[in-house]
Amino acid sequence: MRIVIYTKSTELPELAEGSILHSAMAFRMFEMSSMCKPYMLVAYDSGDAEIGHLLIVRRHSIRLIPPVFSVRYSIQGEGTYTPRCSDREELFGMFLEKVFDMFGYLHTFIEIKNIEDSRFAYGTLYKHHFVPLRDHRNYISLHSKEPQARLSRAYRTHIRKSEERGVTFRRATSDEEINEALQLMKNFYRSKTRKRLPKREILLEMLHDSDGTLSEKAKMFIILYKGKIIGSSICLYENERALLAYSCGLRKSYPLQYPGIMAIWAAISDAYKNGYPHFEFLEVRGLSRLRKSFLSTIYNFGGKETSTLQWYHFRWNWVNKFLRWIYV
Numbered sequence: 001m002r003i004v005i006y007t008k009s010t011e012l013p014e015l016a017e018g019s020i021l022h023s024a025m026a027f028r029m030f031e032m033s034s035m036c037k038p039y040m041l042v043a044y045d046s047g048d049a050e051i052g053h054l055l056i057v058r059r060h061s062i063r064l065i066p067p068v069f070s071v072r073y074s075i076q077g078e079g080t081y082t083p084r085c086s087d088r089e090e091l092f093g094m095f096l097e098k099v100f101d102m103f104g105y106l107h108t109f110i111e112i113k114n115i116e117d118s119r120f121a122y123g124t125l126y127k128h129h130f131v132p133l134r135d136h137r138n139y140i141s142l143h144s145k146e147p148q149a150r151l152s153r154a155y156r157t158h159i160r161k162s163e164e165r166g167v168t169f170r171r172a173t174s175d176e177e178i179n180e181a182l183q184l185m186k187n188f189y190r191s192k193t194r195k196r197l198p199k200r201e202i203l204l205e206m207l208h209d210s211d212g213t214l215s216e217k218a219k220m221f222i223i224l225y226k227g228k229i230i231g232s233s234i235c236l237y238e239n240e241r242a243l244l245a246y247s248c249g250l251r252k253s254y255p256l257q258y259p260g261i262m263a264i265w266a267a268i269s270d271a272y273k274n275g276y277p278h279f280e281f282l283e284v285r286g287l288s289r290l291r292k293s294f295l296s297t298i299y300n301f302g303g304k305e306t307s308t309l310q311w312y313h314f315r316w317n318w319v320n321k322f323l324r325w326i327y328v
Contacts, residue, residue: 001051003098006040013042015053018080020217020238021114022055029202030057039102041095045084052088054079054095058103070108073099077114078121093124100128112311130311131323138295139241140268140303143277147268150302158258159265165225167257169266172220172232178207181222181232188248197246203234221266223249223259231259235267241278242271261297268301 006012009028020026030038042053060071079095081088099110112130115121116137125132140150151159172178182200189197197203206218216237223231231249235242244267249259271279281298295305314320 001045003041003043016050016082019077020236021076022080032202051084052081052091073103073107073110075112089121092121096128107315110313118309125311129320130313131320132309132311135308135310136305137308138281138298138303138305140279142272142279147272152300155300158261162258162262168224169221169262172222180229184232185248223262225257230254231263233263233267241280242276243280243282245282
């Protein structure tokens with residue numbers, strides 16, 4: 001078995017279907033960002049057939065006060081594996097070995113987030129001196145009950161009154177609608193210090209396939225009131241779940257129309273209609289200090305919170321040992 005590293009989207013082979021966080025689309029998104037550099041690690045068997053791949057992204061940040069320059073490598077989830085892979089944890093460990101060979105002394109820290117099963121590769125990560133920190137995943141189950149039945153009484157009333165006042169929602173289908181909704185999102189996220197909106201070109205790449213048609217792996221929904229877009233959301237789709245990536249609404253201009261609530265409700269309704277059993281909120285992942293302000297919204301939609309782990313490995317071993325002494 002061999003592992004090949006790709007650094008340009010033009011060199012990427014045809015990858016196996018799997019997690020959207022490790023897809024060619026995600027690679028191209030990060031490639032277009034000036035602050036990121038993606039690396040796609042692809043494992044092949046002796047017959048040159050793919051058995052799995054993992055996307056790792058290098059990010060660097062500069063702060064003037066206090067003066068700090070940091071380089072971190074981020075892995076979102078456990079990767080994508082084909083049926084040819086007999087042991088996913090073993091292959092994940094081999095990916096980590098490759099990462100340390102490449103970036104062993106070139107990073108401030110390596111982070112691994114959004115692992116669905118907190119037990120996945122626990123021994124491998126512990127062996128490589130990663131530090132586990134407690135985190136949470138927020139999701140709504142759509143398979144056992146209709147989403148309307150999970151709404152709180154207040155949100156059920158808000159949605160009913162919003163629809164009675166003439167508010168509608170649907171998927172954005174034209175370039176004009178997408179561009180107008182993206183401008184609305186840009187204005188909304190401009191004031192967010194812990195959540196940034198990618199460049200317009202990146203979002204357009206995400207919402208369209210290579211042939212220019214609308215993608216089924218990422219959808220934008222718009223909230224309409226008297227012909228005007230007052231809210232929007234972007235949702236990503238995988239095999240078993242829908243992921244809310246971004247949402248916004250003109251809540252101050254249209255408080256009685258509840259555009260923020262309707263933007264999320266549009267994504268949830270579409271996920272249920274298309275048979276996705278789980279709906280997750282990417283917006284709150286990693287936002288520990290701001291999570292409480294959004295958690296009440298998730299709970300009113302019938303959301304749940306489960307415990308999971310984030311893993312960190314710092315360049316300095318004494319830091320890893322000290323943090324493990326505290327948290328493990």
